[in-house]
Amino acid sequence: DQQVKQNSPSLSVQEGRISILNCDYTNSMFDYFLWYKKYPAEGPTFLISISSIKDKNEDGRFTVFLNKSAKHLSLHIVPSQPGDSAVYFCAANSGNTGKLIFGQGTTLQVKP
Amino acid sequence: IAGITQAPTSQILAAGRRMTLRCTQDMRHNAMYWYRQDLGLGLRLIHYSNTAGTTGKGEVPDGYSVSRANTDDFPLTLASAVPSQTSVYFCASSDGASGESEVYEQYFGPGTRLTVT
Numbered sequence: 001d002q003q004v005k006q007n008s009p010s011l012s013v014q015e016g017r018i019s020i021l022n023c024d025y026t027n028s029m030f031d032y033f034l035w036y037k038k039y040p041a042e043g044p045t046f047l048i049s050i051s052s053i054k055d056k057n058e059d060g061r062f063t064v065f066l067n068k069s070a071k072h073l074s075l076h077i078v079p080s081q082p083g084d085s086a087v088y089f090c091a092a093n094s095g096n097t098g099k100l101i102f103g104q105g106t107t108l109q110v111k112p
Numbered sequence: 113i114a115g116i117t118q119a120p121t122s123q124i125l126a127a128g129r130r131m132t133l134r135c136t137q138d139m140r141h142n143a144m145y146w147y148r149q150d151l152g153l154g155l156r157l158i159h160y161s162n163t164a165g166t167t168g169k170g171e172v173p174d175g176y177s178v179s180r181a182n183t184d185d186f187p188l189t190l191a192s193a194v195p196s197q198t199s200v201y202f203c204a205s206s207d208g209a210s211g212e213s214e215v216y217e218q219y220f221g222p223g224t225r226l227t228v229t
Contacts, residue, residue, distance in 0.1 A: 004154075006154075009152070034217065036220075041222070041223075042222055042223070043202050043204075043220030043221050043222050043223050044202070044220045045220070046217050046218070046219070049216070049217065089154060089155060091155075093216045097162070098160075098162065098206055098216060099145070099157060099160060100157070100216065100218060101171075102147075102154040102155040103154050104152055104154040105155075
């Protein structure tokens with residue numbers, strides 16, 4: 001069973017608007033969450049992370065929000081740019097082993 | 113700095129053949145990982161290694177084996193390929209420093225696209 005779920009396979013937004021990518025998880029023991037970005041024919045690259053002791057982490061145009069009670073996190077991109085068009089994966093750490101569990105990914109398209 | 117390199121970039125392989133995907137990192141990271149990416153399933157961990165000389169099974173280890181003879185290299189072997197192993201394979205590494213949050217940040221290679229016919 002998928003412990004980390006991204007229920008929206010795709011999202012399309014207009015340039016300059018906000019993009020909101022969502023992620024749900026089932027394991028309350030997860031204590032660290034990450035977002036990765038992937039362009040076609042490239043490996044995923046780290047984007048932003050958040051510890052379970054926080055509810056928000058911001059890095060430039062990217063903000064991740066964590067709602068532990070709902071087991072839900074989201075990535076906000078403001079303003080969205082065409083170069084943000086990519087597949088976004090959320091991931092959660094499995095204990096303290098360093099192993100990550102990934103969601104299915106959401107393909108973001110930002111239209112000029 | 114190259115980071116992580118993978119070879120080959122792509123490969124078409126007949127079912128039943130043996131294949132080794134190569135992965136090399138130059139960051140002196142302790143931990144290394146192999147994932148496969150399939151549409152609708154995201155990235156799934158095949159095998160991992162927390163340090164040279166040790167390996168462990170991930171979520172989907174069947175049909176694959178790994179070795180970690182040194183810090184830099186982490187090859188993935190398909191002993192007898194089957195069509196369900198058609199996928200894009202990513203190698204990753206992380207520093208694995210104990211007590212540091214950055215232990216969870218993994219750096220990925222460019223991937224190997226494997227087609228088993």
